[in-house]
Amino acid sequence: MFSEKMLAAYLNSPRELYLRYREIPKPSGKEVVIKVMACGVCPTDVRYFLGYIKSIPYGEESYGLTGHEWSGIVVDVGEEVEEVKVGDRVVVDHIAYCGRCRYCRKGKTNHCIEKRYYLRGYAEYGLAYAPIILKLPNEVSFEEACFIEPLSSCINSIEKTSISFGDVVVVIGDGVIGMLHSQLAKLSGAEVIMVGHHDERLSTATELGVDFTLNSNKVDIFDEIKNITDGYGADSVIITVQGTEVINSALNLIAKNGRIVVFAGTYPETTFNLSPNRIHYSEISIIGASEHTPKQFSQALQLIDKRIIKVKPLISNIVPLEKIHEAFNFVINRRGLKTIVKPHRE
Ligand SMILES: [Zn+2]
Ligand SMILES: [Zn+2]
Known part of the structure; x- marks a missing residue:
């Protein structure tokens, strides 16, 4: 041909x-x-x-x-x-x-x-x-x-957070993946806090319906999130940026029985230290999320077609x-x- x-x-x-x-x-x-x-x-x-x-x-x-x-x-x-x-x-x-x-x-x-x-x-x-x-x-x-592809992967990730109505979800990262996760978390009935360090992106997040945006270069995110959650911490933290330091941050932001989703890959490869007792006594789940299934791909198309996700x-x-x-x-x-x-x- x-x-x-x-x-x-x-x-x-x-x-x-x-x-x-x-x-x-x-x-x-x-x-x-x-x-x-x-x-x-x-x-x-x-x-x-x-x-x-x-x-x-x-x-x-x-x-x-x-x-x-x-x-x-x-x-x-x-x-x-x-x-x-x-x-x-x-x-x-x-x-x-x-x-x-x-x-x-x-x-x-x-x-x-x-x-x-x-x-x-x-x-x-x-x-x-x-x-x-x-x-x-x-x-x-x-x-x-x-x-559709990135959104489908975010749907996979959000499903793992098992968000309940009224949960507080912290999204770390103000890139596209952070924006998509935030919108999905809002749709699931959560109050959403985005942590990033680009003011312009954070104002886009506000326009998209994110409840609180925190510029980590300007404010102490731990204090702020403590205040917003009356000292409890977040029910879910979704990590959309690479690194190990951010996992430690998430462990300091998460409420008991909370779920931390590691969405981003980290390169070069590395490892980090974890306290078993922190996981055990506080019942913290650390969950990975990568790629998508055909069902999630179809759902992503639907959400974009119907303008439910912008x-x-x-x-x-x-x-x-x-x-x-x-x-x-x-x-x-x-x-x-x-x-x-x-x-x-x-
Ligand atoms: Zn990709
Ligand atoms: Zn197979």
């Missing part, structure tokens, strides 16, 4: 980003080729760019990089595809699972032992897996669709593929909130 070439981003080695033309991929079986209309830059992509992710090769095989928050239009389908057709507007769920392993049968497809990733969103065209991609309602733009105010930078370097620098330098790369104009 296509004889022409496409532009794609490559990483020769960490930080050595370049663009080059290559063959448009061919779909086989249940695969489809998507004309990529938007790809959100995730901190994971930046970690790959900086050399922290060793499992994905550099050089020739790096085309499209780790782009996984992508949406576009189906332009070619494999011989077994029934789910979508050429011309459909879609969002890509990038986690293909086997459906047979123990994790899949427990509904935890994000831990599938045969999990395959459909990444490579930083290219003009990309391969996706038809059984897991979703058609986009006309009301959802390609840019908004880039939030994502438009989170879009700060839209950059053409030719300027992907600039896009990564925006994220590294924390310029604004979400940066989206657009390989094609509308």
Whole structure:
């Protein structure tokens, strides 16, 4: 169908980003080729760019990089595809699972032992897996669709907090992931406190309905949160930034019987000390959350489509593929909130 070439981003080695033309991929079986209309830059992509992710090769095989928050239009389908057709507007769920392993049968497809990733969103065209991609309602733009993947992962995380009406939830981190968690926590009936250190972002959080915002460079967050919670501490603390110090902070902010969710990965890898008695006597749960299931992916689309979760105010930078370097620098330098790369104009 296509004889022409496409532009794609490559990483020769960490930080050595370049663009080059290559063959448009061919779909086989249940695969489809998507004309990529938007790809959100995730901190994971930046970690790959900086050399922290060793499992994905550099050089020739790096085309499209780790782009996984992508949406576009189906332009070619494999011989077994029934789910979508050429011309459909879609969002890509990038986690293909086997459906047979123990994790899949427990509904935890994000831990599938045969999990395959459909990444490579930083290219003009990309391969996706038809059984897991979703058609986009006309009301959802390609840019908004880039939030479905991160939102689905935040839904996974929020489910683990088991928020009750009236709970106090502290969200640490004022980035996109903090904003999405905060909105979900509000929806779940919590009073939400966001801790960050960028005034501009914190005021966006206030506009999105966050009850209290604390700039950790300006106030003592421990005193403030103690005051807000009448000395009890928070019922849940959601950590959306990396590091170990922040886990200690969370342990100082959490109420008895509280839950701490570690959402962010920490690179380089490290460890931290924990008092068993603190966990035991105070009945603290420390919970990890990573990735999403197909159910959560569908829920995320629903929440964005119905404008229950607001994502438009989170879009700060839209950059053409030719300027992907600039896009990564925006994220590294924390310029604004979400940066989206657009390989094609509308
Ligand atoms: Zn991501
Ligand atoms: Zn599986």
